[in-house]
Structure formats: structure tokens, C-alpha cells
Amino acid sequence: MLDRTAKLKTYQTYIDGRWIDATSGKTFETCDPYTGQPWALIPECDKVDVDQAVDAASRAFERGPWPKMTPSARGKIMRRIAQLIEQHAEHLGQVEVRDNGKLISEMVAQTKYMPEWFYYYGGLADKIQGTVVAVDRPNHFNYILREPVGVCAFITPWNSPLMLTTWKLAPALAAGCTVVIKPSEYTSASLLEFVKLVIAESGLPPGVVNVVTGYGALVGEPLVTHPRVAKVAFTGGSTTGARVNELAAKTFKKVSLELGGKSPNIVFDDCIVDDAVSGAVSGIFAATGQTCIAGSRLLLQETIHDRFVEKLVDMAKTAKLGDPALAETQVGPVTTPPQYQKILSYIDIAKSEGAKCVLGGGAAPQEEGGGQYFVKPTIFTGVTNKMRIAQEEVFGPVLSVIKFKDEDEAIEIANDIAYGLGAGVWTQSLKRAHTMAGRIKAGTVWINTYRAVSFLMPFGGYKASGLGRENGVEAIDGYLQSKSVWINNGPGGGNPFIMKTAS
Ligand code: NDP
Numbered sequence: 001m002l003d004r005t006a007k008l009k010t011y012q013t014y015i016d017g018r019w020i021d022a023t024s025g026k027t028f029e030t031c032d033p034y035t036g037q038p039w040a041l042i043p044e045c046d047k048v049d050v051d052q053a054v055d056a057a058s059r060a061f062e063r064g065p066w067p068k069m070t071p072s073a074r075g076k077i078m079r080r081i082a083q084l085i086e087q088h089a090e091h092l093g094q095v096e097v098r099d100n101g102k103l104i105s106e107m108v109a110q111t112k113y114m115p116e117w118f119y120y121y122g123g124l125a126d127k128i129q130g131t132v133v134a135v136d137r138p139n140h141f142n143y144i145l146r147e148p149v150g151v152c153a154f155i156t157p158w159n160s161p162l163m164l165t166t167w168k169l170a171p172a173l174a175a176g177c178t179v180v181i182k183p184s185e186y187t188s189a190s191l192l193e194f195v196k197l198v199i200a201e202s203g204l205p206p207g208v209v210n211v212v213t214g215y216g217a218l219v220g221e222p223l224v225t226h227p228r229v230a231k232v233a234f235t236g237g238s239t240t241g242a243r244v245n246e247l248a249a250k251t252f253k254k255v256s257l258e259l260g261g262k263s264p265n266i267v268f269d270d271c272i273v274d275d276a277v278s279g280a281v282s283g284i285f286a287a288t289g290q291t292c293i294a295g296s297r298l299l300l301q302e303t304i305h306d307r308f309v310e311k312l313v314d315m316a317k318t319a320k321l322g323d324p325a326l327a328e329t330q331v332g333p334v335t336t337p338p339q340y341q342k343i344l345s346y347i348d349i350a351k352s353e354g355a356k357c358v359l360g361g362g363a364a365p366q367e368e369g370g371g372q373y374f375v376k377p378t379i380f381t382g383v384t385n386k387m388r389i390a391q392e393e394v395f396g397p398v399l400s401v402i403k404f405k406d407e408d409e410a411i412e413i414a415n416d417i418a419y420g421l422g423a424g425v426w427t428q429s430l431k432r433a434h435t436m437a438g439r440i441k442a443g444t445v446w447i448n449t450y451r452a453v454s455f456l457m458p459f460g461g462y463k464a465s466g467l468g469r470e471n472g473v474e475a476i477d478g479y480l481q482s483k484s485v486w487i488n489n490g491p492g493g494g495n496p497f498i499m500k501t502a503s
Helices: 047-061 069-102 104-113 115-129 161-175 190-198 218-226 238-249 273-289 305-316 337-352 407-413 430-439 474-479
Strands: 013-015 018-020 027-031 037-043 131-133 140-148 149-154 179-184 209-211 231-235 256-259 264-267 299-302 355-360 378-381 396-403 422-426 444-447 480-488
Touching: 013 047, 018 218, 027 149, 037 337, 047 179, 047 209, 047 218, 047 407, 069 104, 069 115, 069 190, 104 115, 104 161, 104 299, 115 161, 115 474, 131 337, 149 161, 161 179, 161 190, 161 238, 179 218, 190 209, 218 238, 231 474, 231 480, 238 256, 256 337, 264 407, 273 299, 273 305, 273 422, 299 305, 299 407, 299 422, 305 355, 305 378, 305 396, 337 355, 337 396, 355 444, 396 407, 407 430, 430 444, 474 480
Parallel strands: 149 179, 149 231, 179 209, 231 256, 264 299, 264 422, 299 396, 378 396, 422 444
Antiparallel strands: 013 018, 013 209, 027 037, 131 140, 140 480, 355 378
């Protein structure tokens, strides 16, 4: 149970293994989305703090004990991190709820799952292997080293702050990188608690993990443009992601981007209807629709449309709005005031475009939600894929229902969008399931399930939904670079003015 009566808590940030205030001495308030009231003060860092954090991360990477440590020793520290998360998962989940207003059941499930990333990538740390190459020259012994890229900057959003940090931090530490993390200005507290309870107690050397809290333009941009940052791993909106990519390109950084989505959840008339209804509801109303993989376009085969919509509305209208800290709540508040306004404006856009509102359609009154910033679970039918409500990411509990005739039309609608993060398919036909999985342009396709993620499965987007993949074995490649080593054990010589080639 959250204690909402406590006085404002004041946090410090964490640079080079020390807890410090922002150099400016400034702080900003972080609010509880349920009450709308501030509950903590966060250091307002700026470029000066970013420089200090990157200096610390650079020192730790170049000269600290971290690069000298064996990968097996790194793996042991990562397993310690996993154990510490296990000890503190409940508390960390509660701090997430306080800051982002998502359901306690979801946030604690996430924090309890996070250790798996540190066990998995901790186990991979000493399995990063180079290769010996039988090169096409006599008397040569050539090999390829896999080296950490260096200092990494992480920029994260407010919807699942610790989980999305974990997806970056675990492979980066396994690779031997050092990091500077800038959390969302709306949800910095959980990261600071995580660092205090887990990172600072894990035996990681100072400077390996650093945090700079503050605003995107004042902290995010100096971090992304800092010449000693080698890699930027960003999760957030596509517009911000494009800006980050552009800034990072000037100093040729490696970039990975996990961006927005407008995912199709496609229901065929041969599905198990009750499963698909439940999948459609969880696809859009879980997390108050504030998830990048929200199944916000529900594509219904016309032969099942009316029957399905009826069942869907019946189930969605039972959703219990309320305090996200209570186990029985099913839909919590919207996390930020600007996001709340954005969702309401999209509901107006859908209405003005001629979509038919069959559920919800506006703000939930205080007595329904019990707190601030509640939006009624909303369903629009009669949506065509050209409408803005079908094309633009709302990031809220607003579902657009679109009809289709057959597989070809479903694919055409599903892929006719700038995004490509996720997609759901509901069918009992094995042939159709595989065909659809192959034809949908998205980083993840769920068949007869939705919104499942795992440390074992790569996650990321096609098209405007991002660059690179997190999770799974390949995620570690994003934090490594190859070095080719040539050793000539034979005679030297030859014409020094021409490049040495096989011929
Ligand atoms: P934003 O893009 O607004 O912000 C993301 C992060 O970028 C925040 O830390 C933000 O700081 C920072 N930022 C803002 N401007 C800049 C800048 N100019 N330079 C560097 N950093 C900057 O996203 P939201 O926080 O609103 O999160 C919602 C978005 O995230 C949605 O579009 C959602 O789809 C996407 N998302 C994608 C996921 C994926 O894995 N594909 C997962 C979760 C969310 P500040 O908070 O101070 O503005």
C-alpha cells in the first residue's frame, strides 16, 4: 500500500559512485498521476552534470577496475544485481506506480521479472567470443576481437522506466561498457531508488553506472552530442527519436532506437472468440493504452465484426478504473498531464473524422476514476485506415476498429502505416498463422496471444518504430564492436606503395 501522506522526498543523483545534488542546486517536482500532487523533488541537472557523468563513465571505462575485470567476474556482479532486484522488487514496483500511475500488478510483475535479464546477460558475459579467421594469405594468423563500444548513453521514457532501462543496462554491462542514464523527467525516482538499493550495493566500481536527471533538451541533448559517448540507446516517441538520431549522427555514434507504434491486432472469423476479445482488451486497455505495443488498430474480419464488437464492448465496459496502487484496479490514470490532453484531443479528432464512438469517448469523471487524469476506455468503430485516429499513435485507452474482407486486405491495412513495432493475429488455422507472420511488417508478431515479452526474444521495430533490437542474444552486439587483428609470421617486404592484397 502506498503511503501518500509522507512529506516531499528529496532525491540526489548518482555520478562516479557518489550521491550529489545538481550543480545548479535546482530541483523539480515529480507528481503522483493518481492524485496529481507532487511527492518528490528530483535534481535538475544540466550540461555541467552531463559532462561530469560522462567524465566519470569515461574514466571507469579507460582506467577503472571495470575493463580489467574478467568477463566471468562481470557476470558474477550481474548475478548479484539480479539477487538485489529480487530482494527489492516490491518496493521498486511501488515507486514506479507512484511516479507513472500504472497498475501495481503490472509494475511489480515487471520488477520481479527484471532479474532474469541480469542472470541471462550475466551468463553471456564470458561467452562473448572472437573468431580465428583462416585468412587468404600464407603465414598469417588472423583473429577478430569483440570489444565493448565504450561509454553508452541511455534515454528512457515514462511508461515502464525500470524495465526499459534493464533491457539496455544488462547487455551493456555484460559487454563491458559503462553508462550514463537519463530517465524521463516524469519518472526519475524509480531509477534513483534502483541505483541506491541495487547498483550501489552490487560491487560495481564507481563510474560504471551514472544518472543525470532533468529535462530532455537540457540533459538529453548534451548527452547525445557529447563527443565521448560512443553509443546512444533511446526509447521514446518517434519524433524525439528522429531528433536524437540526427544529433548522434554528427559524431558518428552507434544508435539504437525503440520508438512508437500503431499496431494492428487482426481477428479472423476462425478464431476462438473469447480469447481474441480478451486479447483485444489487453492489447489496448492494459497500462491505460500507454504502451508502445498497444494493439490500437483492431482489424476485424467483416463476417465476425458485429458479434465481436458487442462482446468487446461488454467486456471493456466492466473495466474498473481507480487507484493504481490497489490490486483490484484494472485501468489507472494517464501518466502525465500533456499525455492526458493529447488523448482527449485524439478522441475529438476521431469524432470529427466520422468514426462512431461505441464506448467511452472522453474524460472519466472523478467519481468514476477516483483521481486525476482518467480517460474512459474508448472504442471507435467505422474507422478507415486513412483516418488520423488509425495512423497516429495516441498512447492511451482508445481503440480504432477497422473492417477487412480477407487475408490480402488485412495485410494491406496492417502494413499501410509508418510504424512496424508489433502485430497480433487471432486464428485457428496454422497455415494462416504462418502466412500472416511472414507477411506482416513488424518486429514482433503474436499469434493467439498479445503483449508478451521475454529477455530471450528480440524486441524492436520495423520502419518508424525503431532501429536495432533489444533482448535476446543479438542485443549484446549493439554494445560490442569488432577489431580485426592481422599477424604476419612469414617474410615481409614487397612493393610498399601498393595495398597488400591476396593476388
Ligand atoms: P519522449 O520521446 O517524449 O521522451 C523519451 C525520452 O527522451 C525522455 O527521457 C525525454 O526527456 C527525452 N527527450 C526529450 N527530448 C529530447 C531531446 N531533444 N534530446 C534527448 N532526449 C530527449 O517519449 P515519452 O517519454 O513521452 O514516451 C512515450 C513514447 O515512447 C511513445 O511514443 C512510445 O511509443 C515510446 N515507447 C517506445 C517503446 C519501445 O520499446 N519501442 C517502449 C515504451 C515507449 P523528458 O522526459 O525530460 O522530455
